Amino acid sequence: MILGCFGVAEITIKDVINIPYDKARLEIVDFIKKSFDGAYLNKAVIGLSGGVDSSTVLVLLVEALGSENVVALIMPDLMETYVLG
Secondary structure: OEEOHHHOEEOOHHHHHOOOHHHHHHHHHHHHHHHHHHOOOOOEEEEEOOOHHHHHHHHHHHHHHOHHHEEEEEOOOHHHHHHHO
16 A cells, blocks of 8 residues: 555555455455344345446345345346347
């Protein structure tokens, strides 16, 4: 990590490469579990765009809540709606 403008830390590519991804995944899954428990919830609905972001969140939700508690909706885009509609 380097110090950027105004003394704000900036993340470098070296920082990203060295992230302990398994530990990060476990921490995120634990955060999801605690957040849902704290809100007295145990089910989730997620809209999938087909991109990496929503797909990653789906995997984390399923790991945290179980596949039986997650509903994924595929969100249409204009091109798909036109072609399939």
